[in-house]
Amino acid sequence: MPNTSGFRGHRLPGLDYLGIDRDIEFHLCGIKASEGLALHAQRNLSSIESHRTPIATTKSFQYRHSSMHHIPLCLIIFDFDGVIAESIAMKAEAFRETFSFVPEYQDEIVQYHLDNGGMSRFVKFRYIYKEMLHEELSPEREKWLGERYAGIVRRKMFSIPLVPGALELLETVKGKIPLYIVSATPEEEMLEIADRRGLAGYFDGIYGSPGSKADCIREILSKNGSSPEKTLFIGDAPQDYEAARDTGVRFIARVAPGDQDRFSGKPGVERIVSDLHEIREVLLPIL
Secondary structure (H helix, E strand, C coil): CCCCCCCCCCCCCCCEEEEECCCCCEEEEECEEECCEECCCCCCHHHHHCCCCCCCECCCCECCCCCCCCCCCCEEEECCECCCECCHHHHHHHHHHHCCCCHHHHHHHHHHHHHCCCCCHHHHHHHHHHHHHCCCCCHHHHHHHHHHHHHHHHHHHCCCCECCCHHHHHHHHCCCCCEEEEEEEEHHHHHHHHHHCCCHHHCCEEEEECCCHHHHHHHHHHHHCCCHHHEEEEECCHHHHHHHHHHCCEEEEECCCCCCCCCCCCCCEEEEECCCHHHHHHHHHHC
């Protein structure tokens, strides 16, 4: 296991932070680096104004300037599965394999798993046993299921691809704005995955279950002194959206090509993207 001492919630020092308005237009945002010391953006207002022009058009949406009030963005939080790593299909198959002892229920179990992305696997196990199998789930059996599933995932997780644009986006913003992962994956497992995939160094903190996503987001906001309207959460599951709504942070949904769009028309969804190149393209002109 990687040495994670002091990593959870750790924040790196920085100078200039990026900002985002409700139409995903970025500008510089000065924040406090320590008590009593305010670090201000180095670019003047005219420089900021120069970026209020059309930037990029993609299949999913068009970035554009609007007359809406610019709200600085000082923090980005990512879900992991389906946002950083293309692991959704792999984990669905891992669920199928975990429940190979009840083949008549596998399709139903996998569909339930897919419909509830962003939920702890242990919550899913309890629901499956109670509502589908109509059996009691003992603590010993629950532990066995967790270990079985984690073992399958561990064998496959380290070879799956990242979401297109994920690494490029992380490289673009690293050291300029604090970045966090909030995942439903057990925290110790999530830390190991990030470390072995060479991703841990991009993030100021990595959070996982058993804490809920909403509670993890609140802890991150508290540690960074960031307000919800200056914080962006990028997720791909309804539970991610609900966590954003519960905490008041801003939300962008990632919907992979061919996947069901469960976010269009929902209040508070600022954008729907197919990959992370679409977000990076907005950042590049001002870096």
